[in-house]
Amino acid sequence: MSSDNRPTPFYRKREDRIKRDSNSAKSLAINKKRIVLINILVVFAYILISVRLLDLAISQENYKNFNNQLLTKYELPSPKTTRPDILDRNQHVLATNLRVTSLQINTKKIIDIEDSIEKLNGALPRLSKKDLYKKFNSKKNYVDLARHLKPSEEHKVNQLGIPGLDFHYEDKRYYPYNNLASHILGYVDIDNKGQSGIERHIDKNLPKNKSIQLTIDIRAQHIMTREIKKAISTYQARGGAGIILNAKNGEILSLVSLPDFNPNTKKRRDIIEKEKFNRAISIYEMGSILKIFTAALALESGVGSMERIYDVSQPLRLGRKIIRDLHPKKDNLTLEEIVVYSSNVGASLIASDIEEEYKGLLKEFFIRMGFLKRSPVELPEVVKPQGPKLWGKVNTLTTSYGYGISLNPVQVTTGIATMVNGGYLNQPTLFPIKEKKGKIRKIISKKTSKRIQRIMREVVANENGTGKRADVPGYFVGGKTGTSEKVGINGQYDPNLLVSSFTGIFPFFDPEYIIMVMIDEPKKITKGSIVTGGAIAAPVVKEVIKGLISLLDIQQKIKHYDNLKASNHKI
Known part of the structure; x- marks a missing residue:
């Protein structure tokens, strides 16, 4: 094995x-x-x-x-308060807000001050190196460098890539119609705080969380502005003012003052004083327009009547004071004719009769009309009227034809509305009545009011009436002229410094609208030409009415009365 x-x-x-x-x-x-x-x-x-x-x-x-x-x-400044949109009566936007970019610097994050200043000055040349150096070295954490950048400026700065520069967004006020209605709206500063007009009124009186509607019709505002500009240009006047008022409730559809300004102007200091000056709410001796109130008081008190005769053939002497008419009449005049032909002597005689019967009644009447206190219209710049310190006989008589008492155009327009609307004094307002109820006071009777309507129609319809140039065929215009001299540098009345005005009503038998135009210091353009209210302001009112006809709903009323004639219309 x-x-x-x-x-x-x-x-x-x-x-x-x-x-x-x-x-x-x-x-x-x-x-x-x-x-x-x-x-x-x-x-x-x-x-x-x-x-x-x-x-x-x-x-x-x-x-x-x-x-x-x-x-x-290092808390950033809180966002600027958003202001409400401002709309006209037809919902057209008059003032709104735009989102704009502003530039700040975080001084703690700046790496190279010199290099940053050099680059920033190159992108924004309006920022000087001196100012930039001061701001870059400020102890504050955040410093404003430039407000309200243009998109192109924002792009340039953004391309620089400078550490510490920060864009932030804020609201900028924008006025789509530029100059139009500037004296109504006013303007804001760079921080969106109201500085004048409704913008300032908003800050003090109204909530800021919803749109604000005004009574203004921007279309009517355009028409009024256009026509007054023409007159100022033609007569080389210093300025002018115009108002369209609803006779029945006091709503203001248009308020114009020229020269005006563009509230979108970037630098507010560029708005010079003469442009900011609002003639529509500043005071003037308005002249013969006040004869309407004198006549109304005479009729209401029973001192005068439509048929009463006054001798106006001679100047009226009161001590050193002599009262004359521009165009003296050799005949006697009725109360109605005194207003139609605008007689200073006649108005003084009427006032004298009133004083003899009821001493101090003319002053009391003016007080009830609101002529001796500030107008309640919602503009902060309204100027308080000035009346005589002492209401002696001379002062009382001169106020009867519009001298010695200074009122603003809004007050005069409101007063005329009272005389022709049945006798009710409505508070003039820039806000719809549905939101703000006007204060109403009964001043004269309906009977007296009807008589004043008739007189004012005759001023325009009579071939010798001072207001005939205001007539618009088919629309039954009434009115009253006014011409007054301003006080010159020497303290005396200067016949070359005039205030020419006309206050129209239409249709006269049931007035819907009061239209007042005033031209400040018109000049004679040809030898022998006249620059009275009837010659200059009345034609402007005529053109304004023609422009308004298609805008204002009065056609049915006119058609109802189209068979009437002023001469046979029964009051």
């Missing part, structure tokens, strides 16, 4: 088994060590991950706290 086929001895089998068992034990021990090591690694990894997550959580909290501290310490 070969050695290869020899059986293995039993002791060798046992040795092999022991060897195999030993190897298995070693392998098991190694595996246990590996498992322990893996478990340790897993636990360690878990601990690392947990620590990292905890660290991240703590870091995030610290970051938030730190960021909050930064925001608290």
Whole structure:
């Protein structure tokens, strides 16, 4: 038997088994060590991950706290208060807000001041290096560099990549109609705070969270502005004013003062004083328009009548004071004719009769009309009227024809409305009556009011009436002229410095609208030409009425009365 086929001895089998068992034990021990090591690694990894997550959580909290501290310490200016839109009576936007970009600097983040100033001055030349240096070295954390950037300017600055520069957004007031209605709306400063007009009124009186509607009709405003501009240009006048008033409720449809200004002007100092001056609410001696009130008081008190005769053939002498007529009449005049032909002597005689019968009644009447206190119209710039300090006989007589008492055009227009609307004094307003009820006071009777309507129609319809140039055929216009001299630099009345005005009503038998036009210091354009209210202001009112006819709903009323003539219309 070969050695290869020899059986293995039993002791060798046992040795092999022991060897195999030993190897298995070693392998098991190694595996246990590996498992322990893996478990340790897993636990360690878990601990690392947990620590990292905890660290991240703590870091995030610290970051938030730190960021909050930064925001608290370097708090940006709060956004500018949004102003309400201003609308006209037909919902046309007169004033609104535009979102614009402004530029700030965080002085703590600037790296190279000199380089930053050089670059920024190149992009925005309007920022001087001197001003930039001062702002870059400010102790404040945030400093305004430029407000209301143009898109092109914003792009240029953004391209510079200067650390510390910051854009922020704010509202800028915008007026779509530019100059039109500027004396009504007023304007705001760069911080959107109202400086004049309705803008200033809003800040003090009205909520800012909704749109504000006015009684103004921007179309009527355009017509009035256009026609007054023509007259100012033609007669080389210093300025002018115009008002359209609803005779029945006091709502103002148009209020014009020229020269005017553009409230969108970037630099408010560019709006010069003569442009900001609002003639519609400034005071003037208005002249013969006040004869309407004198006549109404005479009729209401019973002192005068439509048929009463007055001798106006001679000037009226009161001590050193001599009252004359521009165009003296040789004949006697009735009360109606005194107004139609605008006789100063006649108005003085009427006032004299009133004073003899009821001393102080003319002054009391003017007080009741609101002529001796500030007009309630909602414009902060309204000027308080001025009356005589002492109401002696001379002063009383001169006020009867519009001298010695200074009123603003809004007051005169409101007063005329009272005389022809049945006798009710309504508060003039720029806000719809549905939102703000006007104060109403009964001043004269309906009978007296009807008589005044007739007189005012005759001023226009009579071929010798001073207001004949205001007539619009078919629309029954009435009115009253006014011409007064202003006081010159020497303290005396100057015949070359005139205020020429006309106040029209239409249709006269039931007036809907009062239209007042005043031209300040018109000049004679040809030798011998006249610059009275009838010659200059009355034609302007005529053109305004013609322009308004298509806008205002009075056609049905006119058609109802189209067969009437002023001469035979019974009052």
